[in-house]
Amino acid sequence: MLDKYIVPLIKPVLANGAKALHAKNISADQVTLCGFLIGMAAVPAVAFGYTTLALVFLALNRMADGLDGELARLSGSTDAGSFLDITLDFIFYAAFPLGFALLDPANNAVIAAVLIASFVGTGASFLAFASQAEKHDIKSQHFSHKGLYYLDGLAEGTETIICFVLMCLFPANFALIAGIFATICVLTAINRVYSGYTTLGD
Numbered sequence: 001m002l003d004k005y006i007v008p009l010i011k012p013v014l015a016n017g018a019k020a021l022h023a024k025n026i027s028a029d030q031v032t033l034c035g036f037l038i039g040m041a042a043v044p045a046v047a048f049g050y051t052t053l054a055l056v057f058l059a060l061n062r063m064a065d066g067l068d069g070e071l072a073r074l075s076g077s078t079d080a081g082s083f084l085d086i087t088l089d090f091i092f093y094a095a096f097p098l099g100f101a102l103l104d105p106a107n108n109a110v111i112a113a114v115l116i117a118s119f120v121g122t123g124a125s126f127l128a129f130a131s132q133a134e135k136h137d138i139k140s141q142h143f144s145h146k147g148l149y150y151l152d153g154l155a156e157g158t159e160t161i162i163c164f165v166l167m168c169l170f171p172a173n174f175a176l177i178a179g180i181f182a183t184i185c186v187l188t189a190i191n192r193v194y195s196g197y198t199t200l201g202d
Contacts, residue, residue, distance in 0.1 A: 010066060017063075018070030028071035029081050035064020036088040039096075046099025046168070054099065055168040062161055065089060090123050096164055100174045111178045118182040121189030122155055129196035155181065155188040 021031065039061030045054040065085070072081050094116050101112035163181040167174050 011070070014066040014070045018067050018074055021067065021071055022074045026071070028068040028075060028077075029084060031064050031068040031071055032081070032085050032088060035061050035068065036092060038064065039092045043095050043099040043102075046096075046171075047102035049103060049171075051168040051171045055165065058096075058161070058164055058168065061092060086127070090119075090127075093123075093160060094119050097167075097178060100167060100171065100178070103171065104174070108174050108178075111175045111182070115178045115182040115185070118185035118189065122185045122192070125189050125192035125196060129192065129200075132196070132200055155185045159184065 038057050042054040042057035042061070045051070045057060068081075068085060072078070072085075097112040097115050101109040159181075163177060166177050170177070
C-alpha cells in the first residue's frame with residue numbers, strides 16, 4: 001500500500017549508491033547475494049536475543065535490496081537476476097519470524113507459524129499473477145521498473161519492513177505485532193486472488 005509512495009522518495013539516494021558500486025564493477029547479483037546473507041544473519045541474532053543487531057542486519061538487507069535493482073538498471077537487468085532477487089526476498093521474509101519463534105517458543109512459535117503461512121498466501125498470489133501477467137503482457141502502472149509484475153495490496157514491502165522493525169524494537173510484543181500483520185496479509189492475499197482472477201478473466 002505504501003510502496004508506490006516510498007519508492008520514488010528513496011530511488012535518487014539508491015541510484016547514487018548504485019553508481020558508486022557500478023564504478024567498482026560490483027554486480028547486482030553480488031549485492032543481492034550479500035544482502036541476503038546479511039539478512040539471514042538476523043535470524044540467529046534474534047534467536048539469541050540480539051534484536052538490536054538483528055535490526056542492523058535488517059536495515060542492511062533492505063538497503064542491498066534497493067541497490068541491486070538500481071545496479072541492474074545501470075548494467076542491464078536480466079531474467080536470472082530478477083529471479084534471484086525475488087526468490088531470496090521471499091525466503092528472507094519467511095525466515096525472519098523464525099528467529100522470534102526460536103527466541104521464545106512457548107509464546108511465539110504458533111503465531112510465527114501463522115504469520116509465515118500468511119506470507120505464503122501473499123507470496124503465492126503475487127507470483128502466480130506475475131507469471132500470468134507476463135504471458136498477457138499486463139504492465140504494472142506504479143512499478144514498471146520491477147522485473148516482475150508488482151501486484152500491490154495492503155501488505156507490501158514497506159509494511160513488512162515496518163512490522164519487522166517493530167518486532168525488533170518491541171520483542172516482548174511479537175505475538176501482538178505478528179497477529180495484526182498476519183491478518184493484514186490474509187486480507188491482502190484474498191484481495192490479490194480476487195483481483196487477479198477477475199483481471200485475467202476479463
